[in-house]
Amino acid sequence: xxxxxxxxxxxxxxxxxxxxxxxxxxxxxxxxxxxxxxxxxxxxxxxxxxxxxxxxxxxxxxxxxxxxxxxxxxxxxxxxxxxxxxxxxxxxxxxxxxxxxxxxxxxxxxxxxxxxxxxxxxxxxxxxxxxxxxxxxxxxxxxxxxxxxxxxxxxxxxxxxxxxxxxxxxxxxxxxxxxxxxxxxxxxxxxxxxxxxxxxxxxxxxxxxxxxxxxxxxxxxxxxxxxxxxxxxxxxxxxxxxxxxxxxxxxxxxxxxxxxxxxxxxxxxxxxxxxxxxxxxxxxxxxxxxxxxxxxxxxxxxxxxxxxxxxxxxxxxxxxxxxxxxxxxxxxxxxxxxxxxxxxxxxxxxxxxxxxxxxxxxxxxxxxxxxxxxxxx
Ligand SMILES: *Cc1c(COP(=O)(O)O)cnc(C)c1O
Numbered sequence: 001x002x003x004x005x006x007x008x009x010x011x012x013x014x015x016x017x018x019x020x021x022x023x024x025x026x027x028x029x030x031x032x033x034x035x036x037x038x039x040x041x042x043x044x045x046x047x048x049x050x051x052x053x054x055x056x057x058x059x060x061x062x063x064x065x066x067x068x069x070x071x072x073x074x075x076x077x078x079x080x081x082x083x084x085x086x087x088x089x090x091x092x093x094x095x096x097x098x099x100x101x102x103x104x105x106x107x108x109x110x111x112x113x114x115x116x117x118x119x120x121x122x123x124x125x126x127x128x129x130x131x132x133x134x135x136x137x138x139x140x141x142x143x144x145x146x147x148x149x150x151x152x153x154x155x156x157x158x159x160x161x162x163x164x165x166x167x168x169x170x171x172x173x174x175x176x177x178x179x180x181x182x183x184x185x186x187x188x189x190x191x192x193x194x195x196x197x198x199x200x201x202x203x204x205x206x207x208x209x210x211x212x213x214x215x216x217x218x219x220x221x222x223x224x225x226x227x228x229x230x231x232x233x234x235x236x237x238x239x240x241x242x243x244x245x246x247x248x249x250x251x252x253x254x255x256x257x258x259x260x261x262x263x264x265x266x267x268x269x270x271x272x273x274x275x276x277x278x279x280x281x282x283x284x285x286x287x288x289x290x291x292x293x294x295x296x297x298x299x300x301x302x303x304x305x306x307x308x309x310x311x312x313x314x315x316x317x318x319x320x321x322x323x324x325x326x327x328x329x330x331x332x333x334x335x336x337x338x339x340x341x342x343x344x345x346x347x348x349x350x351x352x353x354x355x356x357x358x359x360x361x362x363x364x365x366x367x368x369x370x371x372x373x374x375x376x377x
Contacts (some may be wrong), residue, residue, distance in 0.1 A: 007280030008248035012043050015370045016243035020225045025056070028208050030215045033059035033081070035222035037067055037165050042360035043226060043244055046074040047368050065309050067092045068099045068127040072168055081126055091115035100159055104128040104136045107151055116155035125150060126160035131182040132175060133166040138184040144154050145187045151195050160199035161187065169206035169230040174205070180214050204308065205229035206241070209237070217349040228353045242341065245333030246360065250325055252278040253317060262314050263306030275317035276305070279329045282309040286359040287331065288349045295329050299336030329374055
């Protein structure tokens with residue numbers, strides 16, 4: 001793929017991803033399970049997983065079994081854990097492709113056991129304990145009988161026990177400390193019963209960075225591996241960098257007279273005789289249809305004006321008289337000394353960087369590089 005062929009695209013530096021994996025592994029001293037759900041946070045599932053595998057990842061985490069099967073199809077041989085819901089009818093796929101499933105409910109566990117018994121083969125399971133997130137998991141007070149049940153079933157293999165934090169990225173640490181305490185209590189009960197809990201894991205990126213005592217055997221690393229902070233204010237370890245750039249081009253420049261309407265609904269009018277540019281990205285690519293978006297052109301922050309269209313939007317070139325058609329435009333990333341991070345964009349959109357990344361449309365070509373470019377040095 002040559003970039004000259006493209007209107008808008010993502011550039012993803014695989015060496016940055018590998019470096020982030022190394023930094024998080026070294027810092028925590030634990031195995032890091034890259035979480036590659038939602039198309040690897042928009043970065044592209046297959047190539048990203050391959051890069052993390054090359055960097056030494058022995059586990060991958062996904063949300064759905066469809067994602068796990070795509071990983072197997074693309075040749076990933078490492079362990080894969082489906083963190084979310086798996087319909088019992090998928091147990092056969094999990095067994096066939098050697099995929100581990102989360103189990104968080106007695107009814108589901110019984111259905112899994114029935115499916116596996118029917119096939120006379122073991123399915124690998126991680127029992128999820130609800131310690132305070134209020135989402136999936138067997139309530140911590142009921143965990144012991146549940147884990148006993150799973151460990152006693154002939155065709156269920158209890159491979160691990162895990163929980164998930166609700167507030168690991170919040171300044172107030174009380175909730176997470178309580179979750180850790182409840183989780184440790186469950187682990188103690190399980191061991192007292194003589195049951196091997198297997199692989200223990202609890203921490204997402206924020207948990208791993210803010211609660212060293214909650215690193216256990218494995219870190220479930222998502223946002224930090226892609227180089228972004230779990231919350232806007234949180235500092236990342238030195239060396240971790242964003243791997244993704246979102247770029248487009250200036251595809252038209254026109255001088256419009258003062259008072260000329262721009263884009264659908266004419267919600268913007270030129271205030272003077274003014275150069276207006278068009279860039280080749282819109283809400284169909286994941287650019288949110290809100291006011292106040294900026295892009296970088298020639299190292300300068302340039303405002304998007306008028307309504308964002310599906311495939312294009314307009315920019316005010318009043319401060320950029322030397323702009324030319326074909327100029328590279330950065331929507332997320334750095335250009336010269338300027339930078340718009342996914343976190344900046346999220347704040348402008350009233351959301352979090354996770355949602356910005358997951359919203360990068362599938363239609364945009366992903367171009368992979370291995371330059372270890374310094375993003376914002
Ligand atoms: C998505 C997810 C993660 C990764 O979270 P980050 O904040 O991106 O590090 C970890 N664990 C579970 C259960 C998840 O669903």
